[in-house]
Amino acid sequence: MPRLPPAPELQWSEDFTSLRATAFDDIYFSKDGGLAEADAVFLAGTGLPERWQNRDRFALCELGFGTGLNILALWRAWKKTRLPHAQLHISSIESFPLARDDAARVLRAFPGVSELAEQLLARWPVRAYAPQRLWFPEDGLSLTLLTGDAETVLGGLTGAFDAWFLDGFAPARNPGMWSPALFEHIARLSAPGARAATFTVAGDVRRGLEAVGFTAEKKPGFAKKRERLEATWPVEALPQPRGIYPFVAINPKRVAVLGAGIAGASVAQALTRRGIEVVVLEAARGLGAGASGNPAGLVMPRLDRAGALSEVYLASYLHAVAAYEAMGVLEACGVEQRARDGGEDALADLLDDPPLPADWFSRLPSGAALHARAGMVRPQAAIKRMLEGATLITESPVQRLDREGEGWIVRALDGRALLKADAVVLACGAALTQFEPAAFLPIALSSGQIEWGEGAPPTHALTHGSYVAPFDGGVLFGATFDKTPAPPADARARNLSALRDLAPDVAANVDEASLHSRASERATTPDRAPIAGLLPDAPAWLAQYADLAHGRAVTTSQAPPAHSGVYVIGGLGARGLTLAPLLGEVIASEMCNEPGLLSQLARDAIHPARFLHRALKRR
Structure with a gap:
């Protein structure tokens, strides 16, 4: 499977008011009014906003993020009715992430949520197989975007959801979104009394929900659709065990x-x-x-081919860039990643099958990789x-x-x-x-020393085991990795030697008399x-x-x-x-x-x- 999620193939109507996914031959929202459909089918179908009144927290999961229109309808209702301290947590799954510009074109047709749409579009998720959580703290709302096959994503999820928006493309065209295994995951992740709503009343969908324990009922449909479906999870249902790794929610004050x-x-x-x-x-x-006392440090990704940690590292990178950009403390100079000794094949594989879109990750003529959104952060700030x-x-x-x-x-x-x-x-x-x-x-502890001072800075940061980056009009470079602290002069000599190997032109212009050093301990695991x-x-x-x-x-x-x-x-x-x-x-x-x-x-x-x-x- 490619590392980058597939982009949808789109077909627009002549007036750009209707959008169709050609792979499923189905529309993203009703021509009769997408917002009204979201209110009538999904909010009313899950008993909202009434069910979150007098609730401190409410959790909802959507299958089929699409244009984000359902989320905007939900957000609008939440803003109007929430308690001042209450929080709404939304998780939304999408297999074919829509580009921001395409979503913006769609959402211009819905002035009723224009302000919220601008906020969402400003934080539009990156097309990547990594969970991305967007916080809108002024409204007590978090939105977690999860990319991938719905059954697979749900299989890895934990938590308990109070409501479900089942908004995949029609079952006849997208059966994978309505499989028996998927309904089992929905049941596992449902809080007592949870409600689910969908536009379809297909027999397989109704029977699938009922087979895992939901009570399903047909309701009058929206616009030209004669019926829709609502389903309720038992109030007396017990939570499922979480495995052998401890988890205890304490809701602290x-x-x-x-x-x-x-x-x-x-x-x-x-x-x-x-x-x-x-x-x-x-x-x-x-x-x-x-280590947080260093004047600056690199923020860049570790992009593994597979494994549980690949999700951790990719999600961490996207989350860090978004967080530091929001705080205004990221100097996005870009980071050029060169292959370390013995790592040429891994880097070539990464360049041939990138996990991030071109505005985040690209190939340089030298054969190195450029992380365009990576850069330097001043930890103290x-x-x-x-x-x-x-x-x-x-x-x-x-x-x-x-x-x-x-x-x-x-x-x-x-x-x-x-x-x-x-x-x-x-x-x-x-x-x-x-x-x-x-x-x-x-x-285990290790000692790392960095150097910074005057010199001609590179246009972007370079890394090849050691690294060098532009800093305060000069350069910052390092770092050593010693099991026991080394004499500062010895550590500096090794950092200068590494810099000459990495970037001889930069090293030749460093004013060694101006250099400052700082060593700190790092905590690592086996x-x-x-x-x-x-x-x-x-x-x-x-x-x-x-x-x-x-x-x-x-x-x-x-x-x-x-x-x-x-x-x-x-x-x-x-x-x-x-x-x-x-x-x-x-x-x-x-x-x-x-x-x-x-x-x-x-x-x-x-x-x-x-x-x-x-x-x-x-x-």
């Missing part, structure tokens, strides 16, 4: 974040966006004691923006966490209680494993993947799943043991600026029991419990 680097700040921003009180405790006197709305307390090292009731007491080195919180996030980098419950995490999630209770977890060590299936129905309310984000290595914004969103979303952002496979690949799982497998 107050969260303590330990660490004010880019990881902690990303979590703080995601939580404050949800109206949660956040207190950030930093052991150092000011911001930037760790980003952290300050992310901490807006949170309380920052510096010079506050933490010794331990004590459970008290349903919350946690955060204690200082002398045993004093610093504060009580419903949840705690360990985002303290190299100090992560000083907390006894997290001591099982295999965190599998080079980050850690993000609820902290498992290691001894209890190992005991509960001991059968895994003997190759036996797990039969217990008990929840995976965990330190409820204690979360970890760490092991980001040299990719902290790229990974942190998405991982902060993942942790905040799970705390609040929102539908999953990453697929379950991707989520498991970065969960802290993976190390316990592997330890048992090796026994």
Whole structure:
């Protein structure tokens, strides 16, 4: 399968008021009025807006994002009727993503949602196989776009949805969108009392919904369509188990974040966006004691061919670019990626089958890849923006966490209680494993030194193991990767040597007398993947799943043991600026029991419990 999602083949009417997908020989919306159809079929069919009244949170999943028109109708109703603090979480799936310009042409015909359409079009998702979450915090609304085959995407989703918009092309033309397996996933992901609505009353659709437990009923249709379908999930339905990796939603009112680097700040921003009180405790006197104290760092993607981590890295890159652009802290100079020794075939494969559209990723005449939207971020500027709305307390090292009731007491080195919180996030980098419950995490430290100073800057950043980038009219380059800190002069000499290999013309113009150096510790993991999630209770977890060590299936129905309310984000290595914004969103979303952002496979690949799982497998 190509890495880039297919673009739809479109057929426009002569007056550009009607749009047809030629592959399915079906229209995107009714000629009789797309907005009115969305209101009559989908909102009324799922009991909206009445059902979200007096609700703090409401979650909806749409199959068939298309032009975004249903979402705009939903958004319009939400703005008119929501409680001031309430949040609406929408997940929408699309197999053939529409280009922004085509969507804009369609949406011009609907002045009733023009202002909302402008906001959506300004954030239009990138055509890529990666989940993308768009937040509109002023309206308490998040929209997660998921690209791919609906059955496959739903198979990886987690969460519980209160409503479903089933808006794929007609079943006779697009049977894959209405398969029995797809209905089973819908049932698994439905909250008690969930409602589903669709324009079709095809027998296979009605019987498919009823076969998995929905009660389906025909209703009068919209315009020339005689009937439509509404379906209801039982109120008494029980949630499905989530596997062996711990997950406990706590819906906190107050969260303590330990660490004010880019990881902690990303979590703080995601939580404050949800109206949660956040207190950030930093052991150092000011911001930037760790790697986040570097004057600038690269944001660029790691683009793997396949595997659960490929989703994590691609989604992180898209999320980071969007987040830093919104904060005005991304200097999108572009990054030229050259093949590392032995990596020529992988880069050639990437260039021949790119996972991003041409305005994001292209081939240079030299055979290198250009990431046009990548660039430099100044961590301090980003952290300050992310901490807006949170309380920052510096010079506050933490010794331990004590459970008290349903919350946690955060204690200082002398045993004093610093504060009580419903949840705690360990985002303290190299100090992560000083907390006894997290001591099982295999965190390794490495030292990295960078240099910056005067010199003729390259037109864009270059990377080939080491990197160089334009910075403050000069250059910034590095970085070393040492298991133990090296003498600064030795590290600088190696950085200069690497620069001469990477970009001799740039190296020749560097004023060595003007150079500044900074070394910091990076926290990494054996599998080079980050850690993000609820902290498992290691001894209890190992005991509960001991059968895994003997190759036996797990039969217990008990929840995976965990330190409820204690979360970890760490092991980001040299990719902290790229990974942190998405991982902060993942942790905040799970705390609040929102539908999953990453697929379950991707989520498991970065969960802290993976190390316990592997330890048992090796026994």
